[in-house]
Amino acid sequence: xxxxxxxxxxxxxxxxxxxxxxxxxxxxxxxxxxxxxxxxxxxxxxxxxxxxxxxxxxxxxxxxxxxxxxxxxxxxxxxxxxxxxxxxxxxxxxxxxxxxxxxxxxxxxxxxxxxxxxxxxxxxxxxx
Amino acid sequence: xxxxxxxxxxxxxxxxxxxxxxxxxxxxxxxxxxxxxxxxxxxxxxxxxxxxxxxxxxxxxxxxxxxxxxxxxxxxxxxxxxxxxxxxxxxxxxxxxxxxxxxxxxxxxxxxxxxxxxxxxxxxxxxxxxxx
Numbered sequence: 066x067x068x069x070x071x072x073x074x075x076x077x078x079x080x081x082x083x084x085x086x087x088x089x090x091x092x093x094x095x096x097x098x099x100x101x102x103x104x105x106x107x108x109x110x111x112x113x114x115x116x117x118x119x120x121x122x123x124x125x126x127x128x129x130x131x132x133x134x135x136x137x138x139x140x141x142x143x144x145x146x147x148x149x150x151x152x153x154x155x156x157x158x159x160x161x162x163x164x165x166x167x168x169x170x171x172x173x174x175x176x177x178x179x180x181x182x183x184x185x186x187x188x189x190x191x192x193x
Numbered sequence: 194x195x196x197x198x199x200x201x202x203x204x205x206x207x208x209x210x211x212x213x214x215x216x217x218x219x220x221x222x223x224x225x226x227x228x229x230x231x232x233x234x235x236x237x238x239x240x241x242x243x244x245x246x247x248x249x250x251x252x253x254x255x256x257x258x259x260x261x262x263x264x265x266x267x268x269x270x271x272x273x274x275x276x277x278x279x280x281x282x283x284x285x286x287x288x289x290x291x292x293x294x295x296x297x298x299x300x301x302x303x304x305x306x307x308x309x310x311x312x313x314x315x316x317x318x319x320x321x322x323x324x325x
Contacts, residue, residue: 066251066272067209067211067219067221067251067253067272068253068270068272069253069255069257069268069270086305086312087311087312087315087316088305088308088309088311088312089308089311090311090312090315091311093315094315094318099217101217101218101219102218102219103211103218103219103220103221105209105221105222105223107207107209107221107223108207108223108255108257110257110258110259110265118222118223120220120221120222122218122219122220129315129319145263146263146264147263147264147265148262148263148264149263149264150264160302160305162305162309162312163305165312165316174218175218179222182223184222184223184224184239184240184241185237185238185239185240186240187240187241188240188241
């Protein structure tokens with residue numbers, strides 16, 4: 066199952082993080098069944114990867130031990146990408162279940178990169 | 194299956210093909226596509242995966258627009274499951290099922306409300322695992 070997401074990169078660990086509301090938790094259920102995942106950065110508007118396309122294949126872990134607060138440590142990353150998120154936070158009670166969030170960390174194992182997004186050519190492969 | 198709205202599908206600029214590779218990892222690749230007058234969906238064949246004939250895949254069509262002050266708008270996607278067939282250097286895509294969201298059709302707060310059953314299901318499973 067492929068879905069648009071808002072991932073954050075954690076330079077200290079080299080991992081990516083996605084937080085998911087329980088409202089849209091099918092992906093977290095899938096991770097619990099099979100931790101092998103991929104993150105594709107291909108849309109210049111969303112990925113900020115310029116014209117290039119990058120696929121990160123890795124192993125994911127879904128942490129739902131603290132749905133109410135476990136994700137809050139990533140708010141600063143989120144705020145940089147979506148500054149208006151604070152408006153939703155001030156209405157936290159109204160969007161109660163939206164703010165019950167699972168933290169999914171992805172440890173990269175292999176990265177494939179298509180220069181200029183040209184997928185008619187084979188990608189460069191790192192970490193194979 | 195929920196019917197595929199070809200007119201709205203035609204408003205997307207590119208497609209992402211995903212299938213599970215031999216190593217067990219999902220492999221996703223972006224490519225161009227076009228819709229023929231007879232509503233056949235034709236994907237440009239990427240270099241990889243090399244064999245896509247008869248493969249069950251999902252194809253994501255998505256759109257997002259960066260906002261001047263940061264953040265995103267005009268979010269929409271169609272996720273279509275189907276089968277690809279190699280055809281003269283291109284891929285003919287036969288759609289089977291579709292799920293989608295377009296915030297202009299279903300505003301985000303309504304999308305959240307509509308998704309409550311999935312939230313309840315997740316909490317129910319979590320509760321059961323805690324009690325086990």
